[in-house]
Amino acid sequence: MDFLDASILGLSMSVDCMCVGASDGISESNMRKRKIFFIAFIFGFMQGAMPTIGYFVGYLIKDYVSKYIPWIAFAILMFLGIKTIIECVIDIKKDKKEKEKNPNYVPGKKVIKISDILLQGVATSIDALTIGFIYIDKEISVALITFLIIGVITFALSLLTIFLGKKIGSVLQKVAPFIAGGIFILMAIKFLVSAFI
Numbered sequence: 001m002d003f004l005d006a007s008i009l010g011l012s013m014s015v016d017c018m019c020v021g022a023s024d025g026i027s028e029s030n031m032r033k034r035k036i037f038f039i040a041f042i043f044g045f046m047q048g049a050m051p052t053i054g055y056f057v058g059y060l061i062k063d064y065v066s067k068y069i070p071w072i073a074f075a076i077l078m079f080l081g082i083k084t085i086i087e088c089v090i091d092i093k094k095d096k097k098e099k100e101k102n103p104n105y106v107p108g109k110k111v112i113k114i115s116d117i118l119l120q121g122v123a124t125s126i127d128a129l130t131i132g133f134i135y136i137d138k139e140i141s142v143a144l145i146t147f148l149i150i151g152v153i154t155f156a157l158s159l160l161t162i163f164l165g166k167k168i169g170s171v172l173q174k175v176a177p178f179i180a181g182g183i184f185i186l187m188a189i190k191f192l193v194s195a196f197i
Helices: 003-013 015-027 033-065 069-101 114-137 140-171 176-194
Strands: none
Touching: 003 015, 003 114, 003 140, 015 033, 015 114, 015 140, 015 176, 033 114, 033 140, 069 114, 069 176, 114 140
């Protein structure tokens, strides 16, 4: 078992989660630590769980599922991106109306829902199913330790980027949801492009 190879694999697989984690931190700049740890846990857990699922069911579904994975990730991330931007536009209009009625009105801050966090976890880790397929010829202990390393690295790096995004989000509060939505849309396009390369 090569821990260096597993660590490099974990780093490369955690990039999408890091981007989404940063955008979550930007969107919800007043996010509590408990929620930050929860998001990082979901991302780490999903990045470890997906290849495990792929490993155990690989031979049954590999030929049917692998070609659709980029499309599934594209659909989920595009949905999240458009939803984030639309909600931001609606909130801006609502805040403007409230401000006209009450000059002392203070706009509310963006709150990321649990359902959105779970969707993000699936979208950023669904391509990790194929890693499980790749490890089918390895011993179960080697495969599971590798997937655990991937999950731990993803958790740690997601945690870091959420905290960093939160710091940036407090400065970019008004445009933060547009940045977050844009990141989701760019990631969706990346998944789609990867299907043809």
